[in-house]
Amino acid sequence: MANEEGSNDARKGSISHVIFDMDGLLLDTEKFYTEVQEIILARYNKTFDWSLKAKMMGKKAIEAARVFVEETGISDSLTAEDFLVEREEMLQKMFPTSDLMPGASRLIHHLHENGIPICVATGTHTRHFDLKTQRHSKLFSLMHHIVRGDDPEVKQGKPSPDIFLAAANRFEGGPVDPQRILVFEDAPSGVLAAKNAGMSVVMVPDERLDSSYHEVADQVLSSLLDFNPADWGLPPFENAPTKVE
Numbered sequence: 001m002a003n004e005e006g007s008n009d010a011r012k013g014s015i016s017h018v019i020f021d022m023d024g025l026l027l028d029t030e031k032f033y034t035e036v037q038e039i040i041l042a043r044y045n046k047t048f049d050w051s052l053k054a055k056m057m058g059k060k061a062i063e064a065a066r067v068f069v070e071e072t073g074i075s076d077s078l079t080a081e082d083f084l085v086e087r088e089e090m091l092q093k094m095f096p097t098s099d100l101m102p103g104a105s106r107l108i109h110h111l112h113e114n115g116i117p118i119c120v121a122t123g124t125h126t127r128h129f130d131l132k133t134q135r136h137s138k139l140f141s142l143m144h145h146i147v148r149g150d151d152p153e154v155k156q157g158k159p160s161p162d163i164f165l166a167a168a169n170r171f172e173g174g175p176v177d178p179q180r181i182l183v184f185e186d187a188p189s190g191v192l193a194a195k196n197a198g199m200s201v202v203m204v205p206d207e208r209l210d211s212s213y214h215e216v217a218d219q220v221l222s223s224l225l226d227f228n229p230a231d232w233g234l235p236p237f238e239n240a241p242t243k244v245e
């Protein structure tokens, strides 16, 4: 991890802005993608596993779809575009049921109440974003801004830094120096994107993700509930979490 090399420690007191990933970090939506991909692959007598999941998660839909059909060897039978059409009906039913990840609400409220500017940078496109967040609009309204994967400034999806640089530009008084930004991510592509943008990253990975993907992150936590703002010079929580918030 970067902090073992010492480069991260100097930054810990200088964080002024926070960028959140969404799928798998704030919202428990990665399970929906996993489920539909398992269903589609079963038709080809193949199984979906976490080594493939690791290569898809966090990316724009078409970029992840290309990885899916190519890595599974089904591209002669199913194009990336047709894969997206096929999974759409299932996803549209699932997304409105999206739950928050543990600790997401508590951390967002804490940073907002303490005047730390926060935003979201998600690879998901606007139509899916609206479905996923429809039960959580109040919480997402605390974000200064939201950058989605179909934003014109996001030419390439994660691990390109485009989305995080666009997010840094849009804070009040932006662009904010990447060295002052802390990113929260769950996906290997997202952690790389944040590092490519010159930012610090707290990774909150699914426990099934291979631990070799943890190495690029500055800090790795098993839950947002474990985040200690004071580790990064941010205002501390006044109370320990008493429940999954």
Ligand SMILES: O=P(O)(O)OC[C@H](O)CO
Pocket: 021, 022, 023, 024, 033, 056, 057, 058, 059, 060, 121, 122, 123, 124, 125, 187, 190
């Ligand atoms: O993890 P996010 O929020 O960038 O979303 C990316 C895709 O929609 C899901 O992997």
Ligand SMILES: [Mg+2]
Pocket: 021, 022, 023, 024, 025, 057, 058, 185, 186, 187, 190
């Ligand atoms: Mg994510």
